[in-house]
Amino acid sequence: MPTSTFVQILDFIGTFAFAISGIRMASARRFDWFGAYVVGFATAIGGGTIRDLLLDVTPMWLTNPMYLLCTGVALLWVILFGRKLVRLDITFFIFDTIGLALFTVVGMGKSLALGYPFWVAIIMGTLTGAAGGVLRDVFINEIPLIFRKEIYATACVLGGFLYWLCDLCGMEPYLCQIVCGVGVFITRILAVRYRVGLPILPNRDTPPEK
Amino acid sequence: MPTSTFVQILDFIGTFAFAISGIRMASARRFDWFGAYVVGFATAIGGGTIRDLLLDVTPMWLTNPMYLLCTGVALLWVILFGRKLVRLDITFFIFDTIGLALFTVVGMGKSLALGYPFWVAIIMGTLTGAAGGVLRDVFINEIPLIFRKEIYATACVLGGFLYWLCDLCGMEPYLCQIVCGVGVFITRILAVRYRVGLPILPNRDTPPEK
Amino acid sequence: MPTSTFVQILDFIGTFAFAISGIRMASARRFDWFGAYVVGFATAIGGGTIRDLLLDVTPMWLTNPMYLLCTGVALLWVILFGRKLVRLDITFFIFDTIGLALFTVVGMGKSLALGYPFWVAIIMGTLTGAAGGVLRDVFINEIPLIFRKEIYATACVLGGFLYWLCDLCGMEPYLCQIVCGVGVFITRILAVRYRVGLPILPNRDTPPEK
Numbered sequence: 001m002p003t004s005t006f007v008q009i010l011d012f013i014g015t016f017a018f019a020i021s022g023i024r025m026a027s028a029r030r031f032d033w034f035g036a037y038v039v040g041f042a043t044a045i046g047g048g049t050i051r052d053l054l055l056d057v058t059p060m061w062l063t064n065p066m067y068l069l070c071t072g073v074a075l076l077w078v079i080l081f082g083r084k085l086v087r088l089d090i091t092f093f094i095f096d097t098i099g100l101a102l103f104t105v106v107g108m109g110k111s112l113a114l115g116y117p118f119w120v121a122i123i124m125g126t127l128t129g130a131a132g133g134v135l136r137d138v139f140i141n142e143i144p145l146i147f148r149k150e151i152y153a154t155a156c157v158l159g160g161f162l163y164w165l166c167d168l169c170g171m172e173p174y175l176c177q178i179v180c181g182v183g184v185f186i187t188r189i190l191a192v193r194y195r196v197g198l199p200i201l202p203n204r205d206t207p208p209e210k
Numbered sequence: 211m212p213t214s215t216f217v218q219i220l221d222f223i224g225t226f227a228f229a230i231s232g233i234r235m236a237s238a239r240r241f242d243w244f245g246a247y248v249v250g251f252a253t254a255i256g257g258g259t260i261r262d263l264l265l266d267v268t269p270m271w272l273t274n275p276m277y278l279l280c281t282g283v284a285l286l287w288v289i290l291f292g293r294k295l296v297r298l299d300i301t302f303f304i305f306d307t308i309g310l311a312l313f314t315v316v317g318m319g320k321s322l323a324l325g326y327p328f329w330v331a332i333i334m335g336t337l338t339g340a341a342g343g344v345l346r347d348v349f350i351n352e353i354p355l356i357f358r359k360e361i362y363a364t365a366c367v368l369g370g371f372l373y374w375l376c377d378l379c380g381m382e383p384y385l386c387q388i389v390c391g392v393g394v395f396i397t398r399i400l401a402v403r404y405r406v407g408l409p410i411l412p413n414r415d416t417p418p419e420k
Numbered sequence: 421m422p423t424s425t426f427v428q429i430l431d432f433i434g435t436f437a438f439a440i441s442g443i444r445m446a447s448a449r450r451f452d453w454f455g456a457y458v459v460g461f462a463t464a465i466g467g468g469t470i471r472d473l474l475l476d477v478t479p480m481w482l483t484n485p486m487y488l489l490c491t492g493v494a495l496l497w498v499i500l501f502g503r504k505l506v507r508l509d510i511t512f513f514i515f516d517t518i519g520l521a522l523f524t525v526v527g528m529g530k531s532l533a534l535g536y537p538f539w540v541a542i543i544m545g546t547l548t549g550a551a552g553g554v555l556r557d558v559f560i561n562e563i564p565l566i567f568r569k570e571i572y573a574t575a576c577v578l579g580g581f582l583y584w585l586c587d588l589c590g591m592e593p594y595l596c597q598i599v600c601g602v603g604v605f606i607t608r609i610l611a612v613r614y615r616v617g618l619p620i621l622p623n624r625d626t627p628p629e630k
Binding site: 053054056116119120123134138141142143144146147148149153154197198199200201 | 233239241243244245246248249263266268275288348349351
């Protein structure tokens with residue numbers, strides 16, 4: 001079916017962009033090929049895996065070798081064209097944002113199909129989109145970027161609420177999904193374009209010891 | 211039922227105290243609101259989530275939005291009253307210890323109800339009480355406090371053995387739970403009051419490379 | 421049965437070696453006894469636990485207290501003989517490599533028995549062998565060693581392919597497992613002996629921000 005193929009192509013693009021992001025971060029820290037592959041793979045499938053563990057279903061990459069192969073292609077790409085990747089930063093930013101939007105939609109759809117309420121689905125959509133990047137940052141021993149940077153995971157939350165709103169208005173599921181995905185995509189693009197971020201918390205005390 | 215309501219109130223207090231602990235640590239590292247919320251949430255539900263994944267049951271926060279809302283209240287609290295929180299440090303230490311004790315009891319009760327033996331239940335009680343703090347410290351990129359500080363998780367282990375002992379003596383489950391919780395609470399309070407800690411390991415070799 | 425007992429002894433040796441590795445790393449960072457125990461335990465059972473969570477089966481250490489006790493013996497060992505451990509580095513390197521080889525074989529066997537294809541089994545074998553060390557390094561707040569060091573996890577992957585090859589040739593399962601384990605063992609020994617490593621990725625760009 002054309003729709004399904006279209007989603008598969010977007011899923012491949014998102015996985016590829018996420019894997020590239022992980023592999024480049026790893027290469028900046030002088031990881032070897034294996035380490036870079038693992039970090040790229042974890043970035044690409046980390047969010048979906050945590051979602052699937054929480055929902056108690058088989059992680060998607062155990063039933064489809066696409067994610068494994070796609071990360072392999074991404075590694076090959078960085079090895080061969082590493083020098084030219086900088087010039088493509090805007091392209092990869094677009095790919096990454098497509099991945100973020102699509103992963104959010106996929107994560108929400110999967111949760112709703114399993115009978116979970118919308119508030120759970122929004123968490124799962126956000127996890128699918130953003131948790132891979134957190135895993136990547138734990139592996140390279142950095143404070144996760146998304147905890148301090150401009151709107152990233154928040155775009156997923158926003159898209160999730162749009163999905164919910166559309167559903168409340170009685171719209172068809174596929175329309176809700178398009179609105180959600182486009183919402184995530186545009187929010188992220190606008191946030192980066194206009195450097196919009198969330199407020200920083202006031203820090204009036206020294207770090208408490210728990 | 212009054213007992214159940216009482217436990218729910220304690221659960222809310224514990225969740226609130228754990229979330230506050232995470233949010234304050236995050237704010238000390240200049241996380242934005244979203245990052246602080248995630249770290250607070252992970253601190254509050256991390257232990258129970260790891261326990262539920264290991265026991266293969268649905269994580270508790272997917273069936274009850276209380277944890278999500280409670281973290282939201284905690285975030286609001288820090289945003290509004292951040293300046294005054296320092297004065298309440300003793301209050302929060304008490305709340306945190308209540309959380310530790312209650313989470314241990316809840317974790318043990320859940321494991322025993324699923325038919326696991328006591329030695330598994332003690333691990334699960336300790337995980338429920340202490341693993342959230344480990345997750346928080348991984349997110350803020352610090353060595354987990356509980357691996358180096360005064361008696362914390364060890365109080366959970368001790369409370370767990372008290373539970374077991376009471377059960378061996380033929381005491382009623384609810385009595386065992388009270389003894390366990392009070393045991394964790396008092397152990398932790400005394401350890402901090404008298405600065406009791408576990409011995410440090412001898413370090414006579416350079417870090418081995420594995 | 422003799423075979424089963426033999427595997428159990430090897431499993432104990434592997435668990436012991438992995439736990440020692442974690443406990444020594446923890447002691448080099450001045451963790452207390454509890455922290456060292458947890459890091460040792462996580463190193464020993466981390467890989468198998470992640471595998472079992474992904475395969476949706478009960479983690480092996482919840483059905484057998486051997487792993488818990490074995491880590492306790494390892495902790496006692498380091499407390500008592502910490503001073504003399506350095507002299508045994510070659511012994512522990514051999515033990516560690518036995519653990520790596522055996523854990524790979526066990527992880528693959530478990531996955532194949534559950535009906536997963538070979539490519540999944542190879543990932544699970546590698547996770548079983550190498551993920552515990554990654555967890556250890558996350559706990560002690562270091563970049564995971566295996567992402568930058570000489571052939572380690574790659575030996576598991578290689579052994580996994582040997583297993584597959586033997587199976588394709590129609591060899592008996594137990595023979596495939598021996599070839600796999602010996603393959604992992606020899607690859608690792610040779611890689612360390614001749615300082616063979618994987619290539620480092622080219623780093624021609626500054627770390628990208630995702």
